[in-house]
Amino acid sequence: MQTVTTAAGIELAFDRIEGAGSGTVILVGGAFSYRAFPKMVELARKLADDHGLTVINYDRRGRGDSTDSPGVYDVENEIDDLAALAGVIGGEVALFGWSSGAGLALLAAGSGRVPGLVAVVAFEPPFVVDHENFVPPADLEPTLHALIAADRRAEVVRYYMTRGMGMPRILAGIMRFTPMWKNLLATAPATAHDWAIMGRFMRGEPLVSAQWSEVRVPTLVISGAKSGALLRKAARAITAVLPDARHEELPKLSHNPDIGILTPPAGVFLEKQFAH
Known part of the structure; x- marks a missing residue:
């Protein structure tokens, strides 16, 4: 385990898995996720072993061995956390976000504050873009x-x-x-x-292109054919409003993914971005 302390005093714990090639990807977990979550560990290892990527698997604030800001909840703070990680790593980096972590990765990319950012992989960000399936309560x-x-x-x-x-x-x-x-x-x-x-993007309203126009790095949006209609629709919706994105829907994949299915398209995409 290694740590980095942000300018705001948050201590972020992370593991660094070295790959044989070039390029570093930061894994950004979703709700209830943490760096020791078995599928996060497996994803990190496969990206390193199969695609030569160096992987930073970190505990977002309030999880695992990272500290928190109780009562203070602002996406800008988590973007600052990612910026701090990328700054310590140095060089070119990519973000691989899972679920709400994919939402965070996309917002971080649009902020322009993550140094060296060259690409994003967004696995099933849970946008709610209509009222056909499920909308969280207003309160x-x-x-x-x-x-x-x-x-x-x-x-x-x-x-x-x-x-x-x-x-x-x-x-x-x-x-x-x-x-x-x-x-x-x-x-x-x-x-x-x-x-x-995610809250402001889960109100059953269509995504607006202007809110995502600053996400200028190449982006791969992945969804699973076995996932629910809400997540598959969300993947298509965010792809449509991003400036430079493509969408892949993978057979036999769900929101609780088979890492062996999820990794190859993401790994190949990331290898290409770092090769440029």
Whole structure:
């Protein structure tokens, strides 16, 4: 484990997996994710081993071994975190975002504050662009913040999964009896950061090109054919408004992805960007 301290005093923990080639990619996890999450570890290793990329797998603020800013939830702060990581790494970097982490990666790319950024891979950012499937409640933010402030973590997990992510209640209830429950509880307070990223883009309204016009780096948007209609529609919608993006929908892939299916198109795309 290595750490970097941001200008705001947040200590970010990360692992560096060295690849044999050139180019560094920063993995940006989504809600309830952390750097030791098995699929994040597997993704990092495959990008390094199969595509020669050096991979930075970090704990976003409030997760794992990184510190937090309790009660302060602003996407600009997480963009600053990514900028700090990229600054320490030096040279050219790419971002690989998963779910709300994909939303963060795209917003960071549009900010112009991530030094050396050459590309983005966005895996299923959960934009909600119409009212056909699911729209979070209008009062989600104050309700979520109140539950977090009261340290009612089990309720945070259930509430964010069902009302923030649209998971059926029965599936969210089953999570309590799985081995991952303790990790869900540990990362529950950080869901407020995920909502700070995605909330304004989950109101059932179409994405607006002007909001994404500054994302000028080449972008690969990936979705899975086995994922729900909301996520597949979101992938097509964000691709349509980005200046330089293409979309791939992969057979047999879901939002809980088979890393062996997810990695190859992303790895090939990233190799090409670093070869330019």
